[in-house]
Amino acid sequence: MLHLTRVARSTFLALLLLPTPSTAEDGGPHVTSCEAIVPMVAGWETQPPEWPDVELTAEVVSLEVQDPIAVTTLCPNTKTRVVCLEYNNSALKPGDRVDVSGLVSGTFENGVVLDPCGTTKVEADGKP
Numbered sequence: 001m002l003h004l005t006r007v008a009r010s011t012f013l014a015l016l017l018l019p020t021p022s023t024a025e026d027g028g029p030h031v032t033s034c035e036a037i038v039p040m041v042a043g044w045e046t047q048p049p050e051w052p053d054v055e056l057t058a059e060v061v062s063l064e065v066q067d068p069i070a071v072t073t074l075c076p077n078t079k080t081r082v083v084c085l086e087y088n089n090s091a092l093k094p095g096d097r098v099d100v101s102g103l104v105s106g107t108f109e110n111g112v113v114l115d116p117c118g119t120t121k122v123e124a125d126g127k128p
Contacts (some may be wrong), residue, residue: 029053029101034075037082037112041104052104054114057122058082060096063089072119074100079110084117097122 032040032054058074065088072084102117
């Protein structure tokens with residue numbers, strides 16, 4: 001029983017430390033682009049938002065399915081890479097344009113990780 005109590009306490013403590021949801025100044029998520037996301041997130045190092053949610057439209061570079069998770073890499077025409085960790089979205093393929101929504105959970109050289117994240121394929125007429 002002691003072990004379960006210790007696990008429950010450590011899990012509860014982690015939940016207490018999670019940021020509370022907030023929105024961008026205009027009342028919604030931070031809308032960005034492949035070119036702007038890295039500098040935007042770098043600026044958050046000194047004053048991060050409480051809930052770093054972002055939205056952008058991007059092109060799929062690759063999709064690696066590790067059931068039930070899909071690792072979708074985005075932004076082929078820039079130095080920046082955005083990695084989206086989402087539930088299996090095997091309908092996507094390289095070259096597809098997608099609307100992306102997710103929480104910034106980490107960074108790497110010239111890139112950002114969104115987890116959780118979701119993508120919706122944008123059809124040729126611009127509609128999801």
